[in-house]
Each structure stands twice: as structure tokens, then as C-alpha cells.
Amino acid sequence: QVQMVQSGTEVKKPGASVKVSCKAFGYTFSDYAISWVRQAPGQGLEWMGWISGFKGDRYYAQKFQGRITMATDTSTSTAHMELRSLTSDDTAVYYCARDTISGGTTGRYWGQGTLVTVSS
Amino acid sequence: DVVVTQSPLSLPVTLGQPASISCRSNESLVHNDGNTYLHWFQQRPGQSPRRLIYNVFNRDSGVPDRFSGSGSGTDFTLKISRVETEDVGVYYCMQGTHWPFTFGPGTKVDIK
Numbered sequence: 001q002v003q004m005v006q007s008g009t010e011v012k013k014p015g016a017s018v019k020v021s022c023k024a025f026g027y028t029f030s031d032y033a034i035s036w037v038r039q040a041p042g043q044g045l046e047w048m049g050w051i052s053g054f055k056g057d058r059y060y061a062q063k064f065q066g067r068i069t070m071a072t073d074t075s076t077s078t079a080h081m082e083l084r085s086l087t088s089d090d091t092a093v094y095y096c097a098r099d100t101i102s103g104g105t106t107g108r109y110w111g112q113g114t115l116v117t118v119s120s
Numbered sequence: 121d122v123v124v125t126q127s128p129l130s131l132p133v134t135l136g137q138p139a140s141i142s143c144r145s146n147e148s149l150v151h152n153d154g155n156t157y158l159h160w161f162q163q164r165p166g167q168s169p170r171r172l173i174y175n176v177f178n179r180d181s182g183v184p185d186r187f188s189g190s191g192s193g194t195d196f197t198l199k200i201s202r203v204e205t206e207d208v209g210v211y212y213c214m215q216g217t218h219w220p221f222t223f224g225p226g227t228k229v230d231i232k
Contacts, residue, residue, distance in 0.1 A: 044223060047214070047223060049220075062220070108171055108174070112168060
């Protein structure tokens, strides 16, 4: 069955970078895309960006432009999201979610979430 | 960016009674391809979101039929015909028609 398995909890200092991975099981990785969504403590869901599992086309929310990079490795069916220049406002649970190859029909399957804590 | 709003933000409900959540966008969510990419998610405490409804009214497999979605254009509704204890959580609508995709603020459903 389809599963999205994310990497483990991270603790980072302000100014550092974090890389979260999301390994997909149970479907052909290149037939779908991945959206990344985050949720700060006690807050709602925030869509961060999207990357195709096929060509690697990507779209980033403007809020993160310049300090986010999404990538895929089709050989391991894994998506990666790197966020740089971290501040305490980036403390959140980060989720990956499967999306359609054209984008838009997000979230049939989600990862378990990766807690990233930014603290000095 | 498309702004998505929800009402109410808090919804105390009586077990066995119906519940309804409204979701509105400031732009039409009808895509150029004719589809409307408006989805509903449930998030129980401590869990990842779970999609209930996609493209306005399509129920995901395994979702109880007491959940239904409706609407068009800029105005959408999620209905629960008879609320059960397991329905407690936060419900989000999300639009996937316009880049960047955006979520509503969430509606917290709990039992009176």
C-alpha cells in the first residue's frame, strides 16, 4: 500500500539549514508529485511548494523563495526539502503529501510529519 | 495569492446531530481544465491531515458516507450528517486551482 515515510526530528540553531526527506512506497514515484506543507505549533496548515516526481518541475510559495530547495531522487523514490537561514518562526511540523503530476489534487497520502525545532 | 476563508472557526456539535462548515475563496476555483480543485481535510489531534473530499464532492475511499462536499465557484460546504465522537478535530479546506495552493484557517469541531 502507499506510504510516505519522513526523516526524523531535527533541532537546529538560528541561521542553520535543515533537510527533510520523504520516501515513497507503493506507487510509481514518477507518476506523481509531492507537496510540502508545514504546521507551526497550535497553528494551521501552510502550503510551501510542489515538485514533480517526473521532470522535477517545481513551484515554491513566494514566502520561501530564495531559501527553499526541493528535489527528488527517482532512483530511491525520495523527495527532499531543504530550508535555509532558519529562524524560530520556522519551528513546525513539516509534512510531505502526494500530489498529482499536474498539481492541484493534493493530499491523498501524507507522511507522518517531521518536527523541526529552531532554538539557540 | 487566493485567500480561503472558513466559517465558523469553532463548531461545538451534539453527537448524532448534523454539522456544516463553509469555505469561501476570493477567486473562482474553476480551473482552465474545467475541474474545481477544492479539497477538505480532517486533522485529529496529534495526527497528520487526512483527506476526506477532493474536487468539491468526491469522497476518498474509506471515508464514511456521513461526510459530503458541495459547492461551486467560490462557495463550498462540508457537511457531516450525524456527528460521531471520532469526528472531533480540525477541518481545513484547500484550493489547488491557483498557484500557490492555499489552505483555509481551519474549523475546530468538538462535542458539546
